[in-house]
Amino acid sequence: MRGCNFSPGPAALPERVLQQAQIDIWNWQQQNAFAGFGVMETSHRSADFMALVAETERFLRELLAIPEHYAVLFLQGGATLQFSQIPLNWLKTGHANYLVTGLWSEKALAEGSRYGQMTQVAEILENYRSIPEVATWHWDAAADYFHYCHNETVHGVEFAEIPEVSVPLISDFSSTLLSRPLDVSRFAMIYAGAQKNIGPSGVTIVILDPSRLPPAHPFTPTLLNYRTQMAAGSLFNTPPTFALYVIHGVLKDLLDQGGLAVQAERNRQKAALLYQALDALPLYENLVEVRYRSWMNVPFFLKESALQAEFLQEATALGLYHLKGHKQVGGLRASLYNAVSLSCVEKLVDFLESFSKTHV
Ligand code: PMP
Numbered sequence: 611m612r613g614c615n616f617s618p619g620p621a622a623l624p625e626r627v628l629q630q631a632q633i634d635i636w637n638w639q640q641q642n643a644f645a646g647f648g649v650m651e652t653s654h655r656s657a658d659f660m661a662l663v664a665e666t667e668r669f670l671r672e673l674l675a676i677p678e679h680y681a682v683l684f685l686q687g688g689a690t691l692q693f694s695q696i697p698l699n700w701l702k703t704g705h706a707n708y709l710v711t712g713l714w715s716e717k718a719l720a721e722g723s724r725y726g727q728m729t730q731v732a733e734i735l736e737n738y739r740s741i742p743e744v745a746t747w748h749w750d751a752a753a754d755y756f757h758y759c760h761n762e763t764v765h766g767v768e769f770a771e772i773p774e775v776s777v778p779l780i781s782d783f784s785s786t787l788l789s790r791p792l793d794v795s796r797f798a799m800i801y802a803g804a805q806k807n808i809g810p811s812g813v814t815i816v817i818l819d820p821s822r823l824p825p826a827h828p829f830t831p832t833l834l835n836y837r838t839q840m841a842a843g844s845l846f847n848t849p850p851t852f853a854l855y856v857i858h859g860v861l862k863d864l865l866d867q868g869g870l871a872v873q874a875e876r877n878r879q880k881a882a883l884l885y886q887a888l889d890a891l892p893l894y895e896n897l898v899e900v901r902y903r904s905w906m907n908v909p910f911f912l913k914e915s916a917l918q919a920e921f922l923q924e925a926t927a928l929g930l931y932h933l934k935g936h937k938q939v940g941g942l943r944a945s946l947y948n949a950v951s952l953s954c955v956e957k958l959v960d961f962l963e964s965f966s967k968t969h970v
């Protein structure tokens with residue numbers, strides 16, 4: 611039996627997909643049992659693999675109802691490389707807006723600032739437990755783009771609405787893409803490291819509107835020019851084939867389950883259950899302003915911080931894994947991505963209750 615994995619990423623994957631992968635690592639596409647070979651041993655230029663990549667793109671387009679003229683890319687380098695790739699492709703005048711609401715948007719701004727003059731849209735809130743009021747934002751309508759992070763994985767802060775801006779809107783969706791339906795047409799570009807809701811690490815999904823993309827900077831490396839991978843169907847060079855194979859399985863599984871509206875309902879339920887317990891039980895606290903609480907990443911603290919080691923030890927003994935918080939925030943954190951079942955969240959809540967009873 612497998613445990614309950616609350617890892618922030620690389621994170622839990624659907625069991626059905628992992629079980630099929632065990633078979634396909636050995637012998638993919640039911641090749642002859644003697645002459646067969648596994649999916650990791652298959653050329654990315656083979657007809658079977660190219661068909662898989664094309665189908666993966668189709669699945670993603672269907673799940674997110676991506677407008678037809680948008681490009682869908684499977685890239686490498688993690689979401690972190692996007693922090694450089696975005697300015698290298700989207701800067702025209704050399705000036706962009708960045709809204710900083712947590713560790714990841716902070717990193718995006720720091721890296722982006724190496725390439726241009728980046729304006730911080732709003733003041734940085736202490737400890738990132740909320741999002742600055744829209745009325746306090748100062749953004750420049752002449753800037754090349756507006757960058758923000760829709761869900762801050764470390765701080766557990768998530769936007770309730772998509773910001774309304776008149777410049778190309780670019781957002782880091784690493785820890786929330788595919789957790790619910792999304793109006794992609796509101797964005798010039800969305801990007802996400804796969805290792806949360808989408809698949810294993812090694813692939814970064816980029817969805818962009820090419821009609822708004824300016825010519826790349828002359829020094830932009832060929833591989834980092836979005837147009838290179840657009841022209842090559844994400845196969846300009848050798849992609850992480852096994853990660854793409856798993857993503858294909860995850861997306862198919864999401865479609866088989868009924869799509870993102872089904873995930874949204876389950877994710878809403880899971881998050882509500884956990885936040886209710888954290889608010890009701892005297893031993894715990896989540897300090898994020900309620901309207902910005904993330905459905906995906908729930909950081910929390912024990913009011914008696916000395917009990918943390920014991921909490922984690924008991925949780926692990928019960929098969930509740932990866933609950934330690936990020937080093938920058940401390941405390942605890944439960945990530946509730948699509949592949950974390952409602953029954954795992956119920957098990958966590960039962961444990962929170964019993965630990966609270968014996969330690970208050
Ligand atoms: N953005 C967000 C919101 C993240 O959660 C992470 C990773 N946890 C990153 C960016 C960086 O991703 P990667 O490690 O894939 O570069």
